[in-house]
Amino acid sequence: MIKTTSTSGVGITLENVSKSYNSSAPAAVDNFSMNINPGEFIMLVGPSGCGKTTTMKMINRIIEPTSGKIIIDGQDVLSLNPSFLRRNIGYVIQQIGLFPHMTIAENISVVPNLLGWSKDKTADRVEELLALVELDGGSFARRYPKELSGGQQQRVGVARALAADPPVMLMDEPFGATDPITREKLQLEFLRLQESMHKTIVFVTHDFDEALKLGDRIAVLSAGSQIVQFDTPANILSNPANEYVSSFIGQGAALKSLALIDVAQAKLLPASAATSSPHSVATFDNLRTALDRVVLAGGHPVAVLDEAERVVGAIGIEEISDALGADVRNLSPEKAV
Amino acid sequence: MTNLAQTQTQLLSVQTAPSQKRFFTAKRFLTPLLIVVALGGLLIFLAARGEPDKIEAFALNWPYMLARVWEHTVLAVSATLLVAIIAIPAGIILSHTHNRWVRGFVLGIANMGQATPAVGVIILFALIFGIGIPTAIAALVIYALLPVLRNTMVGISQIDASVIESARGMGMTTMQILRRVELPLAVPVILAGFRTALVFSVGVATIATFINAGGLGEVIIVGLKLSRPAVLVTGAIVVSCIALLMDWLAGLAEDHLRPKGV
């Protein structure tokens, strides 16, 4: 179910923002500046302790900056009442932090209640959100958090953060505590939601693959929240700024790049080139999936289907490789393991 | 004494850890049954002894006993209510105080109140404030403060930090967090402390008679001083039954007020 009316994102600017917890230790965040466009999905990636969480939590003043300026939609955050500010910023953390003594419906209603919404409006919104995060049906609304699985709780966490339809979402490793399969599912669901919502999202993770999958732009950070590279996933994969960034990408940069390119972007063979194998791929699948099918088909080209499942062409190793080459010209051989 | 109190508080907090108890369990009926058996046994025992002598008759009659029971209950209950009024707000403030010195200081005083023998506290108070019911209640309050204070602090500080953080992150003010999140989640532990304080107070109220504040202590003293075991035993059994009854009632309240989902 796709929500039809949704407040889309606003711009965020951080200017020379610093945070020192302790005057004797080096600053946790040292002079951080970033410009985030309305509706952009920004990933902050970096090793443990580099200051990702601190950077993110200064945006809604859960942590007060030591110095610097944070501007959301033209307004200086530090001039606003922190509680009022936070009611307009969705907030999801790894530990979820659902209120154990409230039902799922009550958990989701917290911010609407703080904003003084009517009972009917809140109830409608709860229903809409439960459908949005695929927790409709069953008696989820009336259950308590401990009666839900980890993945279901995390969905409620996302629904609760979206409750008052905030233009900005802050997410600190929201899917970090779930198993890989659930995480993948939550990521895809959330990506699908974002496609219709266009929120401005700041998302913290130390999982580079998650950053590649979700982000419009990725900021790779080092200690003190220093931005080493800030670019689109494709550009970071093809043009890592230095060894530090390469080490994050790790092995298989080519395969990771393939996951970012749709089959539709490749130059296809005529439909007749497809072997008669049962394997096929859709135009909206990515090239990594295409490669997977080609391998399954014994290395021969497979049929490409459009959304109506009509065969529109075929794709083989060479077409995949060409598409990648066009996109990732600078990928050196040893990085393209 | 302090250690005993600590252990007791800990035991009680453990006892109230998440559990999905059914409301009607065998345990629910055990206490009332015990009380009925004890009082019934007492009545049969007294009846079987035949006519009481003159001294026994002074104490072992309904109007006299009911008056002492009433005094005793009023002493214990009003002291515990005062304790709640003082210790719960104090515990809330302390649990939000990050200054270890302040915490240590207040807990130290509460510990001292409990560690000092109750008879000492009550006599000291009588010397300062004079004898009578208000003094007895004041002494009981000092004595029963610790469990409620400690449990309020424990109840609030045991709440998962991520729950408080998400409450802040959603834009609740400090007061809203206290009312909607911290207190509801701390209620089981606070009530456990309250229950301990109530039972302590019923026991300790026995010595109120030393400063002329009435209660069932008088019955026990009469029995002791005038060597009338039947009177002594009656006083002791009735006090125990009041303590059991209070504990049972507080247990009911605890189960009733425990937030669902916890």
Ligand SMILES: Nc1ncnc2c1ncn2[C@@H]1O[C@H](COP(=O)(O)OP(=O)(O)OP(=O)(O)O)[C@@H](O)[C@H]1O
């Ligand atoms: N409340 C605090 N008091 C003192 N130091 C802190 C506090 N919170 C974080 N720090 C320090 O600030 C630095 C950055 O911490 P931060 O939590 O922002 O890191 P992170 O990048 O989110 O790490 P992780 O991936 O482990 O979550 C760390 O060195 C940490 O020890």
Ligand SMILES: [Mg+2]
């Ligand atoms: Mg972190």
